[in-house]
Amino acid sequence: MTDSSPDDVLDDLINPTSMDGGSPGQDGPILEVENLTTAFATPAGPLTAVDDVSFTLRRGQALGIVGESGSGKSVTARSIMRLLPKSNVFTSGRVVMDGIDMMSLNDKQLRDIWGPEVAMVFQDPLGSLNPVMRIGQQVAEGLRVHHGVSKREARATALSLLQSVGIPSPEVRIDDYPHQLSGGMRQRVVIAIALACGPKLLIADEPTTALDVTVQAQILDLLQDQQRERFMPLILITHDLGVVAGRTDEVIVMYAGRIMERAPTQVLFRDMKMPYTEALFRSIPKVEYPSHTKLAIIPGRPPNMIEPPKGCKFADRCRYAQEQCREEEPELTPAMDTDHVYRCFYPVGSAEGNEALARNMETGRLTADGELTGVS
Ligand SMILES: Nc1ncnc2c1ncn2[C@@H]1O[C@H](COP(=O)(O)OP(=O)(O)O)[C@@H](O)[C@H]1O
Ligand code: SF4
Ligand SMILES: [Mg+2]
Numbered sequence: 001m002t003d004s005s006p007d008d009v010l011d012d013l014i015n016p017t018s019m020d021g022g023s024p025g026q027d028g029p030i031l032e033v034e035n036l037t038t039a040f041a042t043p044a045g046p047l048t049a050v051d052d053v054s055f056t057l058r059r060g061q062a063l064g065i066v067g068e069s070g071s072g073k074s075v076t077a078r079s080i081m082r083l084l085p086k087s088n089v090f091t092s093g094r095v096v097m098d099g100i101d102m103m104s105l106n107d108k109q110l111r112d113i114w115g116p117e118v119a120m121v122f123q124d125p126l127g128s129l130n131p132v133m134r135i136g137q138q139v140a141e142g143l144r145v146h147h148g149v150s151k152r153e154a155r156a157t158a159l160s161l162l163q164s165v166g167i168p169s170p171e172v173r174i175d176d177y178p179h180q181l182s183g184g185m186r187q188r189v190v191i192a193i194a195l196a197c198g199p200k201l202l203i204a205d206e207p208t209t210a211l212d213v214t215v216q217a218q219i220l221d222l223l224q225d226q227q228r229e230r231f232m233p234l235i236l237i238t239h240d241l242g243v244v245a246g247r248t249d250e251v252i253v254m255y256a257g258r259i260m261e262r263a264p265t266q267v268l269f270r271d272m273k274m275p276y277t278e279a280l281f282r283s284i285p286k287v288e289y290p291s292h293t294k295l296a297i298i299p300g301r302p303p304n305m306i307e308p309p310k311g312c313k314f315a316d317r318c319r320y321a322q323e324q325c326r327e328e329e330p331e332l333t334p335a336m337d338t339d340h341v342y343r344c345f346y347p348v349g350s351a352e353g354n355e356a357l358a359r360n361m362e363t364g365r366l367t368a369d370g371e372l373t374g375v376s
Contacts, residue, residue: 030201030233031057031080036093038079046090047306049075051257053093057201060231062224064244064265066280067254070302073237076254077203081120082110098200115142119194121223123206125186128193129178135189136162136174142196161192165222184215188222195226202227205237220247241277242284245269250339253277256303256313259332263340273335273347275320300375312344319372320346320356321365 038050050072057063065073078084079091082102095102097118105113122128130138139161140154149157155174162170165188178186187207194202204223208216220236224247227234236248244251244265251268253261253276261274272278279298300317303309312318315325322345330343346356360366367373 029056030059030098032094032096033080034094036076036079036095038075038084038089038091041088042306045306049257049305050079053259055252055259055262057233057235059233061250062227062234062236062248064248064251065235065237065254066239066241066244066251068239068298068302071254072257073254074205077120077205077235077237081118081203115197115199116146117199118201118203119197119199121190121194121202121204121207123209125183125190125210126178128190129186131178134175134177139189139192139196142193146197161196165192183211184219187211187219191222191226199232201233203235203237206239240284241280253280256308257305258313261342267340271349273342274344275318275348276314278348299372317372317375319360319366319370320353322346322356322359
């Protein structure tokens with residue numbers, strides 16, 4: 001690589017495989033997750049944070065994972081990355097990333113794939129950066145470690161990367177330390193670091209939650225632009241259903257460690273089936289520029305995951321819930337639309353769902369406006 005220009009290096013990273021369909025597996029899924037289950041040993045007993053989660057991600061696809069705080073989004077991402085502490089964690093299931101069986105990798109093999117295969121952007125940019133290292137060096141580090149490029153070349157590529165993530169005057173900023181940048185700029189640097197090795201999958205876990213409202217949309221736009229430009233699969237994790245609209249191809253809605261609904265994004269917004277998805281939708285802040293820092297507020301609280309209730313895990317907070325919901329847990333069921341699955345006995349918009357709402361109004365479980373009583 002030593003003879004190539006920084007832009008060539010960047011091009012290679014942006015297009016790690018040729019786009020002519022010539023490389024093997026180009027059309028296959030980049031990520032396959034099957035029956036992923038992760039439990040923590042806690043003093044009060046085992047806590048199942050992720051329960052039997054299965055999905056696939058195609059090349060170039062942007063997937064949103066949405067759910068309230070504590071629904072298992074981060075643990076799902078960390079289980080896929082194998083980024084969980086070793087003690088007191090039990091993970092089972094199958095995770096295959098670009099043909100690599102993630103569950104079989106040892107520590108050294110994991111270090112080799114973090115960066116070139118899969119990279120992650122976290123909520124807090126300051127926590128992700130080394131406070132005593134110049135940002136240019138931090139962006140260049142992965143290139144030096146994983147691609148063996150020279151120091152000079154890595155710096156030049158870091159400069160191009162800083163420019164591509166929208167750092168103004170990157171030739172000056174490249175020698176800044178993290179504390180000299182604003183929160184939004186720091187997150188841009190974190191994204192540049194994540195992109196540096198041309199990952200085949202990027203996972204962004206609440207990437208804008210810690211940022212000012214004014215810069216949140218800019219960072220989401222940057223991620224979307226990079227995802228499209230690089231034809232890079234992206235998993236965008238957020239508690240705000242509003243964030244994934246228009247930015248993802250497909251959405252998984254999680255609750256109590258489970259997939260509650262999964263659908264192509266437009267189908268989900270047009271024809272959501274799950275009362276939980278509807279409750280998240282109703283809680284999207286209704287202002288022109290939604291505040292992504294505001295947590296979704298659905299009356300009631302998620303269940304205790306050490307001793308979860310027997311039936312549907314959302315029953316206590318569900319406007320549609322009936323007796324059956326407390327007895328049995330619904331399975332993931334396909335809807336009429338392709339690729340749309342959900343788990344509910346009384347889906348939104350169905351005759352059964354409307355009857356359930358009417359019955360709950362009659363019994364006083366719902367107000368005349370359709371709001372839950374006795375849950376706050
Ligand atoms: N290290 C841990 N030990 C015990 N429980 C944990 C640990 N990390 C996460 N959990 C629990 O796992 C569940 C899912 O957490 P998480 O995936 O972080 O939620 P989310 O990202 O959706 O907010 C929560 O109930 C949380 O308390
Ligand atoms: S199964 Fe019952 S409690 Fe669960 S979401 Fe559907 S209606 Fe609500
Ligand atoms: Mg989280």
